[in-house]
Amino acid sequence: MARKFFVGGNWKMNGSKAANTDLVQLLAKGPLDPNTEVVIGVPSIYLSQVRTLVPENIHVAAQNCYKVAKGAFTGEISPAMIKDVNVDWVILGHSERRNVFGESDQVIGEKVGHALDEGLKVIACIGELLEEREAGKTAEVVFRQTKVISGFVKDWSKVVLAYEPVWAIGTGKTASPQQAQEVHEQLRNWLSENISPEVAQSTRIIYGGSVTAANAKELASQKDVDGFLVGGASLKPEFVQIVNARQ
Secondary structure (H helix, E strand, O other), X not given: OOOOEEEEEEOOOOXXXXXXXXXXXXXXXXXXXXXXXXXXXXXXXHHHHHHHHOOOOEEEEEOOOOOOOOOOOOOOOXXXXXXXXXXOEEEEOOHHHHHOOOOOHHHHHHHHHHHHHXXXXXXXXXXXXXXXXXXXXXXXXXXXXXXXXXXXXXXXXXEEEEEOOHHHOOOOOOOOXXXXXXXXXXXXXXXXXXXXXXXXXXXXXXXXOOOOHHHHHHHHOOOOOOEEEEOHHHHOOOHHHHHOOOO
């Protein structure tokens, strides 16, 4: 079964009501490749607004959520709240959550499990730091992170795995197509050996890290790169070209 190309846009802590409206209008105008699944990750305060604005061919994701349904967790949002505003995706384990906010592998795994149990689909992020890559530990790190996440996943059809080398996020540095393909292939082999060959073949593994219109086509041509999680470029007109990278 062919894996449907997937492009996520992570707006991070950017946006305003006016800017969001302009950006959604730009995306709606497209045209966007109908063979690509498009999901935009929006700050929680704007989820309702953007959800009402987007056309049917664009889905919306929260950028984070907590591991329980409700309670004394000031500033957090739950999967139940995300679903309550008709949003069906969430991004979890992004490197900024891991490395700026100190979320552990275990906490991220628990969050993935709860989000899936509550009916959300998850973009689960993994990736190594520059010093880990330079020490030759890329595979060790991404396998460790994937193993913890996998312990909380019952249905892999609801999960997109996003490989994001931390040294390439927001830096202008991009893993070469060959570097990305190498890690994606290793991850697919890990899924085959540790979960099942069927899960390995069907699970989409997307790349994130300074993806632009200039490098998207070559990255998209790699056999194990099933799409992108795009940061800064998802706020620009070039996001349309990235969505269409396989045309």
